[in-house]
Amino acid sequence: GENVEQHPSTLSVQEGDSAVIKCTYSDSASNYFPWYKQELGKRPQLIIDIRSNVGEKKDQRIAVTLNKTAKHFSLHITETQPEDSAVYFCAARGGNTPLVFGKGTRLSVIA
Amino acid sequence: GAVVSQHPSRVICKSGTSVKIECRSLDFQATTMFWYRQFPKQSLMLMATSNEGSKATYEQGVEKDKFLINHASLTLSTLTVTSAHPEDSSFYICSAYGGGGGGGYTFGSGTRLTVV
Numbered sequence: 001g002e003n004v005e006q007h008p009s010t011l012s013v014q015e016g017d018s019a020v021i022k023c024t025y026s027d028s029a030s031n032y033f034p035w036y037k038q039e040l041g042k043r044p045q046l047i048i049d050i051r052s053n054v055g056e057k058k059d060q061r062i063a064v065t066l067n068k069t070a071k072h073f074s075l076h077i078t079e080t081q082p083e084d085s086a087v088y089f090c091a092a093r094g095g096n097t098p099l100v101f102g103k104g105t106r107l108s109v110i111a
Numbered sequence: 112g113a114v115v116s117q118h119p120s121r122v123i124c125k126s127g128t129s130v131k132i133e134c135r136s137l138d139f140q141a142t143t144m145f146w147y148r149q150f151p152k153q154s155l156m157l158m159a160t161s162n163e164g165s166k167a168t169y170e171q172g173v174e175k176d177k178f179l180i181n182h183a184s185l186t187l188s189t190l191t192v193t194s195a196h197p198e199d200s201s202f203y204i205c206s207a208y209g210g211g212g213g214g215g216y217t218f219g220s221g222t223r224l225t226v227v
Contacts (some may be wrong), residue, residue, distance in 0.1 A: 035190075043220050044204075044218055047214040097144070098206075099157075100157070101154045101155045101156075103154045104154045
């Protein structure tokens with residue numbers, strides 16, 4: 001089955017700097033790669049996603065890149081703000097199979 | 112957008128009792144429901160997958176007799192934690208597949224179970 005690795009596990013950045021979180025996946029059949037932001041005790045919130053037919057997608061300060069050949073995808077947050085502090089999860093799946101999550105990255109944005 | 116209602120949001124129960132968690136898709140038909148468990152400061156771990164009208168498929172290491180899943184209709188799935196123990200204390204969250212957004216996945220709001 002699918003296996004998703006996520007790095008780093010923790011990340012601290014100064015407000016205004018960029019943050020990058022990287023994930024790799026194992027199943028070449030996976031075709032959907034979402035990123036979630038989760039605040040303590042709440043459900044994961046989808047912040048951006050990308051499908052396997054696209055290499056990059058951007059939504060304001062957030063962008064995701066996908067390298068199908070290398071089987072890795074990354075989340076980029078620019079101009080970070082304190083409210084970006086949360087745990088971020090990447091995930092991967094193919095078809096209607098379950099989402100397989102990475103272990104998460106705890107992002108701290110220091111004002 | 113697609114909405115999944117999960118109840119209860121928090122529950123405290125005594126060891127040995129059973130707890131039922133419900134997830135309802137309010138505006139779409141959930142052909143598949145995924146149940147996850149999340150321990151503090153850890154990721155979401157898939158427990159089981161259920162399709163409407165079929166027996167659930169459990170992940171390795173998850174006891175099917177302890178975590179009973181029922182998906183009797185396209186809008187309702189339940190997870191019952193039977194004979195709960197303190198080590199079952201966790202955040203349980205469902206994800207329904209079949210709605211429009213987020214690749215077809217919609218998460219419930221989660222249930223914080225504490226077994227005392």
